Amino acid sequence: MVKGRDDFVIALRSVxxxxxxxQKFSLISLIILSTIIIILSNFNFRPIQLxxxxxxxxxxxxxxxxxxxxxxxxxxxxEFKLHFDFYKNHQNQLIKIxxxxxxxxxxxxLIAENKRLRELIEESxxxxxxxxRVLIDRESPYLKSIVxxxxxxxxxxxGMAVMDRNYLVGQIIEVNYSNSRALLLxxxxxxxxxxxxxxxxxxxxxxxxxxxxxxxxxxDEYKENQIENEAVVYTSGLAGIFKPGIPVGKITNNSEQxxxxxxxxxxxxxxxxxxxxxxxx
Amino acid sequence: xxxxxxxxxxxxxxxxxxIILLFFSVFNEFDFNYLKLDxxxxxxxxxxxxxxxxxxxxxxxxxxxxxxxxxxxxxIGIPIGISSFCYLLICTITSYxxxxxxxxxxxxxxxxxxxxxxLINSIQVIILDLIFLYQxxxxxxxxxxxxxxxxxxxxxxxxxxxxxxxxxxxxx
Numbered sequence: 140m141v142k143g144r145d146d147f148v149i150a151l152r153s154v155x156x157x158x159x160x161x162q163k164f165s166l167i168s169l170i171i172l173s174t175i176i177i178i179l180s181n182f183n184f185r186p187i188q189l190x191x192x193x194x195x196x197x198x199x200x201x202x203x204x205x206x207x208x209x210x211x212x213x214x215x216x217x218e219f220k221l222h223f224d225f226y227k228n229h230q231n232q233l234i235k236i237x238x239x240x241x242x243x244x245x246x247x248x249l250i251a252e253n254k255r256l257r258e259l260i261e262e263s264x265x266x267x268x269x270x271x272r273v274l275i276d277r278e279s280p281y282l283k284s285i286v287x288x289x290x291x292x293x294x295x296x297x298g299m300a301v302m303d304r305n306y307l308v309g310q311i312i313e314v315n316y317s318n319s320r321a322l323l324l325x326x327x328x329x330x331x332x333x334x335x336x337x338x339x340x341x342x343x344x345x346x347x348x349x350x351x352x353x354x355x356x357x358x359d360e361y362k363e364n365q366i367e368n369e370a371v372v373y374t375s376g377l378a379g380i381f382k383p384g385i386p387v388g389k390i391t392n393n394s395e396q397x398x399x400x401x402x403x404x405x406x407x408x409x410x411x412x413x414x415x416x417x418x419x420x
Numbered sequence: 421x422x423x424x425x426x427x428x429x430x431x432x433x434x435x436x437x438x439i440i441l442l443f444f445s446v447f448n449e450f451d452f453n454y455l456k457l458d459x460x461x462x463x464x465x466x467x468x469x470x471x472x473x474x475x476x477x478x479x480x481x482x483x484x485x486x487x488x489x490x491x492x493x494x495x496i497g498i499p500i501g502i503s504s505f506c507y508l509l510i511c512t513i514t515s516y517x518x519x520x521x522x523x524x525x526x527x528x529x530x531x532x533x534x535x536x537x538x539l540i541n542s543i544q545v546i547i548l549d550l551i552f553l554y555q556x557x558x559x560x561x562x563x564x565x566x567x568x569x570x571x572x573x574x575x576x577x578x579x580x581x582x583x584x585x586x587x588x589x590x591x592x
Contacts, residue, residue, distance in 0.1 A: 150519040166515065169486045170508045176490075176501030177547070191500065198447075198494040205447035275495065282497045282554075313497070320497055327555040348557040 195315045199286050203274040217405065264382045269293055269411040274318060276406060283326035283346065285309070285406060290317045295411055300381050302410045303401040307331070307374060307385045311411065319411075323403050324352055324387065332377040333387055335370050344372060344387060344397055350404075352388060352397040372397055382414040434586050438472045438479045438579075446492040461560070462567035464575075465492070466540070469507055470533055471579045474514040475524070479586065482511055499552050506540045513539075526576060534569045541565050 179187050221228075257263060271287040289295045291314050301309040301321040309329070313320040322329055329346040335354070342357035354372075370390045376383030388399040445464050465488070472480040489504025513536045521528065541561050548554040 150516060153515075153519050163481065164483050164486075166482055166508060166512055169482050170505065170512070173486060173489065173501045173504035173508060177499060177505060180500045181552070194490070194500070195494055198491050202447045202491075202495050205444060209448050284497045327557055348560060 192315045195313075196317060199274055199315070199318050202286075206275060265415045266382065267294075267413050267415075269295060271295075271319075271409055271411050273406050273409060276404070283323040283329075283348065283403070284312070285321050285323065285403075285409075287319050287321060287409065287411065288317070289411060290315045290319050292316055295319045296413065298380050300385070300412045300414065302385070302412055303406055304410075305386060306400040307381065307387050308399075308401050308403060308406065308409060310380070321409075321411075324399060325350060325403055330355075331381070331387065332375045333372045334375045334383075335372055335390065337370060341375055341377070342372075350399070352399060354390065354395045354397060380414070434582070435479060437582060437586075438468065438476075439481075439484055442468055442480065442484065442488050443491070446488045447495065460567065461564050462571050463537070463564060464571075465507070466510060466537055466568055467533075467572055467575045468579075469510050470514060470529075470536060470572075471576060472583075473511045474517060474529060475579070476583050476586065477515075477518075479583075482508065485511060498548065498554070502544060502547055505547075506544050509540055509543065510536055526573075529576070530569075530572055533572050534565075537565045537568050 180191065269289050271289040271293075273285050274288050275286040285301075287295075287301070295311060295314050297311055297314055299311045300307060301311060307324065309321040309323040309326075310331075311319050312322045324331060324344065324346055325348070326346040327348045329344075329352075331344045333342055333344045333354075334340065335342055335357070340357050343355045344352045345355050347353050372387045372390060374381040374383060374385040374387060386400055388397040390397055442465065445468065469480065469485060473485075485507045486504045489502075489507045490500060492503040493500045513532065517529075517532055541564070545556055545558065545561055548556050
């Protein structure tokens with residue numbers, strides 16, 4: 140028994156301390172170093188933050204270059220899919236075009252009415268748009284996020300909204316000098332206050348780690364299947380970060396699942412937007 | 421003369437292939453799921469590190485693995501140091517297996533691999549969930565571990581061929 144324990148200790152000592160011919164560092168020193176890095180990265184010391192920003196800058200750029208072949212493969216697969224779905228997409232587009240003119244006329248009057256009502260309550264919403272290219276879109280099983288080629292030098296700030304055309308796709312969570320990271324709505328850690336229209340219910344959209352979101356923290360009315368067949372989910376603007384009324388996705392068949400309007404796997408250019416709510420022009 | 425140069429270049433490329441693959445995969449963070457199948461993903465880096473540190477540790481230095489972990493953390497956006505720590509734990513396990521095994525057998529490696537993957541993923545989940553308060557999908561981790569385990573034999577065959585070629589070139 141004692142001999143067995145001795146063997147185990149000898150083996151462990153050999154594992155941690157012994158260096159092979161080609162190894163320049165022992166395992167124990169590197170494990171201690173990574174533990175120190177984990178602990179230090181948890182603190183908000185200025186020097187550590189600067190080192191972190193430097194590492195991020197270099198690695199994001201390098202990752203973009205290394206990812207070029209993989210992105211090309213993705214593009215080719217996407218092109219193939221597009222060709223296969225061409226007829227179906229064309230039919231859908233024809234139906235959409237038929238309804239567009241009608242919706243445009245209605246939309247114009249609603250915009251004018253909305254503007255007039257905001258003037259009456261002395262509220263204004265201004266926004267500043269920054270266009271950005273997606274450098275890295277690593278939808279790993281752990282974190283759904285994208286890295287954008289705009290940073291503090293372009294006035295990008297934490298919490299700004301990230302939009303694909305007019306649809307909300309995420310929020311800025313990390314800003315470096317020339318790039319930034321946005322957390323996608325599909326990430327498990329993402330929570331956005333929304334309204335479900337109809338019947339104008341307040342709720343929270345949470346990410347699921349998959350391609351769809353889930354409706355949470357809403358009235359029982361929603362769970363009692365009183366929602367119409369299809370409902371659109373917009374931002375409510377309650378947190379004061381996003382303006383109210385940005386389309387997020389739609390719910391079909393009374394489910395709690397939300398299909399996002401934007402395909403997060405196909406993002407190449409996005410808009411980073413800062414909303415200034417309640418400031419008079 | 422030209423063939424000699426070509427052979428030297430090919431020899432160097434072969435011996436650096438594990439390290440090239442490691443850095444290429446951490447920069448890409450690829451899971452080979454181009455078909456967007458629900459839940460399908462596997463951790464190629466775990467397989468790569470496990471195999472090479474077990475069968476031919478001279479081809480994959482611990483410091484390179486540590487650096488690869490730092491890069492992986494930055495690319496996927498988790499706190500820096502976690503992946504390095506997990507990768508080095510894999511090295512610890514493989515090093516221990518090497519110490520206690522006289523003649524390596526595939527089945528022993530494979531069984532040790534599942535234990536290593538489950539242990540490392542559990543540690544990663546504990547650090548992310550309990551210390552950094554990240555919400556993580558346990559099911560994704562579990563399925564990822566399962567697929568990683570299932571894909572090990574396939575990569576074992578491929579890496580074994582590569583390893584024998586590297587060993588042959590070394591002995592030339």
